[in-house]
Every structure is written in C-alpha cells, then in structure tokens.
Amino acid sequence: MxxxxxxxxxxxxxxxxxxxxxxxxxxxxxxxxxxxxxxxxxxxxxxxxxxxxxxxxxxxxxxxxxxxxxxxxxxxxxxxxxxxxxxxxxxxxxxxxxxxxxxxxxxxxxxxxxxxxxxxxxxxxxxxxxxxxxxxxxxxxxxxxxxxxxxxxxxxxxxxxxxxxxxxxxxxxxxxxxxxxxxxxxxxxxxxxxxxxxxxxxxxxxxxxxxxxxxxxxxxxxxxxxxxxxxxxxxxxxxxxxxxxxxxxxxxxxxxxxxxxxxxxxxxxxxxxxxxxxxxxxxxxxxxxxxxxxxxxxxxxxxxxxxxxxxxxxxxxxxxxxxxxxxxxxxxxxxxxxxxxxxxxxxxxxxxxxxxxxxxxxxxxxxxxxxxxxxxxxxxxxxPLKRIGLRDLDQEGQGRGEDGHEGGHGEARRVVILGFFRAASALISQIERQNQSLLEQISVIDFNPLVFRTLSDRGLHVIYGDISNVDTLLHAGIGKSEMIILSVPDSLLKGATNEKLVRHVRALNPTALIVATADLLADVGALYEAGASYVTVTRLSDAGELYSVIEAADAGLLDDKRAELDAQLSDRREVLP
CATH class of the missing domain: 1.20.1530.20 (Na+/H+ antiporter like fold)
Incomplete structure (x- = not known):
C-alpha cells in the first residue's frame, strides 16, 4: 500500500x-x-x-x-x-x-x-x-x-x-x-x-x-x-x-x-x-x-x-x-x-x-x-425512410381541422403560428379564454407529435412539418395568410433562426404581417431589416412583470397579486404545461 x-x-x-x-x-x-x-x-x-x-x-x-x-x-x-x-x-x-x-x-x-x-x-x-x-x-x-x-x-x-x-x-x-x-x-x-x-x-x-x-x-x-x-x-x-x-x-x-x-x-x-x-x-x-x-x-x-x-x-x-x-x-x-x-x-x-x-x-x-x-x-x-414506405405524421391526418377531416396543405388560414413551444401554448390558451372564434382562423405548424395530436383533438388546424423547410411553408399556404407569428426563440429553433424564417416567409408572402421573436436586443434591428413587421422581446415583458411584483410587495399587496395569478392559472388548458 x-x-x-x-x-x-x-x-x-x-x-x-x-x-x-x-x-x-x-x-x-x-x-x-x-x-x-x-x-x-x-x-x-x-x-x-x-x-x-x-x-x-x-x-x-x-x-x-x-x-x-x-x-x-x-x-x-x-x-x-x-x-x-x-x-x-x-x-x-x-x-x-x-x-x-x-x-x-x-x-x-x-x-x-x-x-x-x-x-x-x-x-x-x-x-x-x-x-x-x-x-x-x-x-x-x-x-x-x-x-x-x-x-x-x-x-x-x-x-x-x-x-x-x-x-x-x-x-x-x-x-x-x-x-x-x-x-x-x-x-x-x-x-x-x-x-x-x-x-x-x-x-x-x-x-x-x-x-x-x-x-x-x-x-x-x-x-x-x-x-x-x-x-x-x-x-x-x-x-x-x-x-x-x-x-x-x-x-x-x-x-x-x-x-x-x-x-x-x-x-x-x-x-x-x-x-x-x-x-x-x-x-x-x-x-x-x-x-x-x-x-x-x-x-x-x-x-x-x-x-x-x-x-x-x-x-x-x-x-x-x-x-x-x-x-x-x-x-x-x-x-x-x-x-x-x-x-x-x-x-x-x-x-x-x-x-x-x-x-x-x-x-x-x-x-x-x-x-x-x-x-x-x-x-x-x-x-429515404419515406421513400421505402415508412409514413410520417404529415401523411397520417395532415392538417386535421375542427371537423376531424383532412385539411389540405395549401388551405390558407388568416393567422399562422410557426413553431409551437411554451409562448405559443400560452397564446392559444389566452385566445381560448378571450376569443374562441379566432381559433378557427389559426393554423399551427410544428413537428412535435404531442402538439400535433393535442391541438388536433381540440379542433385546431395543425400541420405536422419542419418550419425550417421552405417546402413545408409553401405547402402550408403561407403565401395566402395575413399574419405569421414566430414565437420560438433562436436558442430553441432547429435548423433555422428567426431572421432566416422571416426572410423565407417574406419571400413567399410580401404583404403579410410578420411577428418575430428576438433573443438578444442586437437581433431586433436585423429582424426588421429581414422583413419583420413587429419584434417581441420577452425580457421586456418579464421585466415589467417582475417590477409589478416589487411594487405589490412594497405596497403589502403581494398576496393579492398571487391570488390574481392563481385565478389566471386555474382554468388554463395549455398544451405544454
């Protein structure tokens, strides 16, 4: 030893x-x-x-x-x-x-x-x-x-x-x-x-x-x-x-x-x-x-x-x-x-x-x-897997609408959400609570099978596909939509960035309103140059919420603010909790 x-x-x-x-x-x-x-x-x-x-x-x-x-x-x-x-x-x-x-x-x-x-x-x-x-x-x-x-x-x-x-x-x-x-x-x-x-x-x-x-x-x-x-x-x-x-x-x-x-x-x-x-x-x-x-x-x-x-x-x-x-x-x-x-x-x-x-x-x-x-x-x-006969979800009930029937790839919706993560999940829940009729005018494109099935079961128009693929955007009818929302930040996107997606969407639809998301403040200008109509910066909304918490705490109203938040959360049915 x-x-x-x-x-x-x-x-x-x-x-x-x-x-x-x-x-x-x-x-x-x-x-x-x-x-x-x-x-x-x-x-x-x-x-x-x-x-x-x-x-x-x-x-x-x-x-x-x-x-x-x-x-x-x-x-x-x-x-x-x-x-x-x-x-x-x-x-x-x-x-x-x-x-x-x-x-x-x-x-x-x-x-x-x-x-x-x-x-x-x-x-x-x-x-x-x-x-x-x-x-x-x-x-x-x-x-x-x-x-x-x-x-x-x-x-x-x-x-x-x-x-x-x-x-x-x-x-x-x-x-x-x-x-x-x-x-x-x-x-x-x-x-x-x-x-x-x-x-x-x-x-x-x-x-x-x-x-x-x-x-x-x-x-x-x-x-x-x-x-x-x-x-x-x-x-x-x-x-x-x-x-x-x-x-x-x-x-x-x-x-x-x-x-x-x-x-x-x-x-x-x-x-x-x-x-x-x-x-x-x-x-x-x-x-x-x-x-x-x-x-x-x-x-x-x-x-x-x-x-x-x-x-x-x-x-x-x-x-x-x-x-x-x-x-x-x-x-x-x-x-x-x-x-x-x-x-x-x-x-x-x-x-x-x-x-x-x-x-x-x-x-x-x-x-x-x-x-x-x-x-x-x-x-x-x-x-190659598709060519040898394996079917993907986009071939099994692609774009099912509220009636449960097949919806064509090119079926245009007024609002299209490209990519579905927590921000989009919260948005859909908010629309369900405030304006149910708007859901009929929304189409979601994402390649998460859980999102595809859950939204389809709720009657929303959803297309299984990769938003970084231009063919997916083309077949989804992006060229006829009035508003396209990109709610997924660059850190979570696969094979694309918000700037790249904005350029693709703008090329397919010169007149649509395009809402993009910026991870960094430096990205805002680049997104507007790419053709975005509006850019959301989530850190600003987060900062506003945190400041309101500080104000509520200083006023001794933090319990009331928490009760207000609990009430908002109690009846939400989010796809991605």
Whole structure:
C-alpha cells in the first residue's frame, strides 16, 4: 500500500494534462482519462504497475460512481413515466438483450460453462452513456424537448435494469430460480432497510447538522460505505450497496445538498476509476480491434432498431423516433462497471473486456459528433425512410381541422403560428379564454407529435412539418395568410433562426404581417431589416412583470397579486404545461 499515494499522484497528473488536451480538442474527458491510464499503466510506460494500487483505485472509483448514479435516479419521475417512455425503454432493453445474446453467441462468444461473455456484452451494449448524453443535450438545450425527455426516461429505465442485473450477477454461474429469488430477496431487504432509515432516521440527524457542511458530507459518505459494506456481507457487492445507498437518498430532503457536496469528491474518484480502467487495457491485437468494431457496430444498429421501432409504432413520427435512437447509440460508463464485475468474478475473458473498452472509446467519440449534428442527420434520413414506405405524421391526418377531416396543405388560414413551444401554448390558451372564434382562423405548424395530436383533438388546424423547410411553408399556404407569428426563440429553433424564417416567409408572402421573436436586443434591428413587421422581446415583458411584483410587495399587496395569478392559472388548458 506504500505505493498508493505516488500512484494516485501520477494518475491525477496525467488525467489533468490529457484532460486539458481533450477539452481544447472538444473530445470526451472520459477518453482522456482512459488514455492517461494506458500511458502510465503496465502496458504503457509502466510507471504504475502495482496491481493492488490499480484494484484499490478502481474499486473506490466504482463505489463513488454508483453512489452518485443512485443519487441522481429520480424515483418519482420513474413512477410518472408515460407509456411512450415505458414502451421505448422496454423495447430497447428487452429487444437489445435478446438480439445481443443471439448475435454474440453466433460470433462464437461463450454463453455457458462458467463463461458468460455474450451475456455481459449484451447487457453492456443495452446501456447508454448518461454522462455523454446529458452533457450534449444540455449544451444543445434539448433536455426539455420531447426527444430529450424520451432519451432521459429511457436512461432512467436502463439504470433500473442495471440494478436488477447486478443483483443476479454474482449467481450467474449457478443460475437457478431459487438462487435468483434469493439474490433479489437480499436486494429487496437491503433496499427496504435503506429506504426506511433514509426516510425516518437520517432526516432528523441531518437536520441537526444542517449548519455544519463538513458533517453533511461526512454523513453522506458514512451512509454510502455503511450500505456498501452491508451489501458485501449479504453476498452482493460493495458497488451494488453504493448504488442502493444513493437511490435511498434520492428522495431525501437534503439530497440536493448532499449531491452538491459529494460531486467534487465523486469527480475525483470517477477520474481515478477511468484512469485505473485505462491501466488494464493492453496494446490491442487485431482480434481485439475486430471484436471492438463488431461491438460498436452492433450497438449502433441494435439501438436504431430497438429504440426507433417502438417509438414509430406508437406514432411518434419519424423525427421523434429517430432522435432518441441516435442519442442513445453508445455504450455506458455503467457498461464498463458491469464488465469489471464480470472480470472480478471470472465470468468474462480479458480479451472480451478489452474489446468492450475499445468499443466504448470509439462510440464515445462518434456519438459526441453525431449528437452534435443529429438534426441534420435526421433531416437527411427522413426522405429515404419515406421513400421505402415508412409514413410520417404529415401523411397520417395532415392538417386535421375542427371537423376531424383532412385539411389540405395549401388551405390558407388568416393567422399562422410557426413553431409551437411554451409562448405559443400560452397564446392559444389566452385566445381560448378571450376569443374562441379566432381559433378557427389559426393554423399551427410544428413537428412535435404531442402538439400535433393535442391541438388536433381540440379542433385546431395543425400541420405536422419542419418550419425550417421552405417546402413545408409553401405547402402550408403561407403565401395566402395575413399574419405569421414566430414565437420560438433562436436558442430553441432547429435548423433555422428567426431572421432566416422571416426572410423565407417574406419571400413567399410580401404583404403579410410578420411577428418575430428576438433573443438578444442586437437581433431586433436585423429582424426588421429581414422583413419583420413587429419584434417581441420577452425580457421586456418579464421585466415589467417582475417590477409589478416589487411594487405589490412594497405596497403589502403581494398576496393579492398571487391570488390574481392563481385565478389566471386555474382554468388554463395549455398544451405544454
């Protein structure tokens, strides 16, 4: 153990240096950590060669990673998950595992006799990278879009699936019904005990030390390692216990505070985990590279098939079915955890584990690139998919009006709303309350299947289409409309900007009144030059509302103002609440 501190020093130093290179070259940090581990490990320069150090570093990293994954699992969101997410997640997990076992067994990987390479790989390939997906979707501001919510929902279900697999994983070599039930029973007991303690005991303790941040952090870590060690005593694993410890705290009143305080420590040990994992990767031979490429190709193809298919069958449209499939097309960090548990129990060959690690690296790089350009990729795929016979929502009830019959693309409405997000949702609700007859003169164009169905069911004229496509605007009858409203800010538009849309609309309709939205004050002039008749700046209306709140508070009328707002909200039926 005397070598542990110098070894950790080397790990952190190289992780930081290669992390800087990855940051400036816009590559995943995880890739940098793996390369750092390889460079200093036994198969690289050999500066870290102690197997004991590598094992300790790796296990600590695993424990903290799973503890934080558990903290971030929102049980309430799982319970509230809609049928679209449940069916998409079930289709991806069940379909992916069944196809995976068949595929990996067919290419000669072990599936019995104490070796379960095919089983571990099919599970690993069924899980997607939360770190990569959340980071890219956050940067693209797509976490709150329909494809983003579906993607995150499937990720949560994948975490639950991984928990169940880890419960039975130690018993794979003796997989009998009684053994499975016993393993699940142990997990159930541990989960129940952890939830009860976190519900009735820990809140009181943490309330007493709420003003002592160091005790909050120490208490969270003590809880993590207590449950982890209890799991070890129950013949589960410390990693499994750490995950349960995190899940039990996810509903904890101080969960947000705990997460904030543990995050820095988590990042430190997760870095060590991936560096330690990189140390175990030898220089690949042709067989390892070949298997890694097959694993990567299988992951992408299977994800497209098992995620796109259930979403398409649930009539989510081609776009909302393709985007989650592209988002999820990589291997998870959790997959590496699964593989490492298999290595520890001698269930999987070292060559298979190395190939899975290389596949993870390949997909991490490719997925970051693909997700960054997913809108362009999906637009390119929709045309060919339609030509081979797949129908989109614009071919299934396009532009249904108030009578429920088909409305032609070119049917002109006096007012057209291009793009439908929260501002448009509030506008429609306001019109419903103040001028119902105006709804008959409005047409909405958007490619959100939820918006399409909800507005159609309410009798509004709605067209499923991409507003950045000039053909969509042309066929929607924009040239005959009197007013066109662009209510979606540039930060949320895909494939277009308000200025670009104004120019397209003005070219198609020289006389219409065009209302556009500006994110920045500097955009207002450019929008007027492009042909806008009026530009809304939402920050001005927000400022006016906030100032009225200050005035009400100064006058002692804040309760009255709140009651007025509650009255306005009570009878609103917004499409996007």
């Amino acid at each position: 005397h070598e542990l501190i110098p070894d950790i020093t080397l790990c952190i130093l190289f992780a930081w240096m290669l992390g800087l290179l990855a940051h400036f070259s816009r590559q995943p940090l995880i890739l940098a950590y793996l390369i750092a581990g390889f460079c200093i490990g036994p198969f690289g320069a050999g500066w870290v060669h102690s197997q004991e150090s590598i094992s300790v570093i790796s296990e600590l990293g695993l424990i903290f990673m799973l503890f934080m994954i558990g903290l971030e699992i929102d049980l309430k969101k799982i319970i509230r998950a809609g049928k679209v997410i449940l069916f998409a997640g079930a289709g991806e997990l069940i379909g992916g595992c069944l196809i995976g076992v068949a595929f990996f067994a067919a290419i000669g990987l072990a599936i019995g006799g104490g070796k379960f390479d095919a089983v571990y790989l099919c599970v690993a390939c069924a899980l997607s990278s939360t770190v990569i997906i959340v980071k890219v979707l956050y940067e693209k501001r797509e976490l709150d879009t329909l494809p983003g919510r579906i993607t995150l929902g499937v990720l949560v279900l994948q975490d639950i699936f991984a928990i169940l697999f880890l419960a039975v994983q130690p018993s794979l070599a003796n997989l009998q019904v009684s053994v499975i039930l016993l393993s699940i029973g142990r997990v159930a007991v541990l989960v129940a005990a952890a939830l009860l303690v976190s519900r009735y005991v820990l809140p009181r303790l943490f309330h007493q030390i709420a003003r002592r941040p160091e005790l909050i952090l120490l208490g969270a870590l003590a809880w993590c390692f207590l449950v982890a060690e209890t799991a070890e005593r129950l013949s589960l694993s410390r990693e499994m216990g750490a995950l349960i410890a995190g899940v039990s705290l996810s509903t904890f009143p101080y969960a947000l505070d705990v997460t904030a305080k543990v995050t820095t420590l988590r990042d430190f040990f997760i870095t060590l985990f991936f560096v330690a994992l990189g140390m175990t990767i030898p220089v690949p031979g042709l067989s390892v590279i070949g298997l890694a490429l097959m694993i990567a190709a299988f992951t992408v193809v299977s994800r497209l098939v098992t995620t796109f298919t259930p979403l398409y069958l649930m009539k989510q449209g081609l776009r909302a079915s393709l985007l989650p499939a592209l988002n999820l097309a990589q291997i998870s960090e959790f997959s590496l955890v699964v593989i490492q548990t298999g290595i520890a129990d001698h269930h999987i060959a070292a060559e298979t584990a190395n190939a899975a690690s290389f596949a993870f690296v390949v997909l991490a790089v490719l997925s970051t690139f693909v997700m960054g350009r997913s809108d362009q990729i999906v637009r390119g795929l929709i045309g």
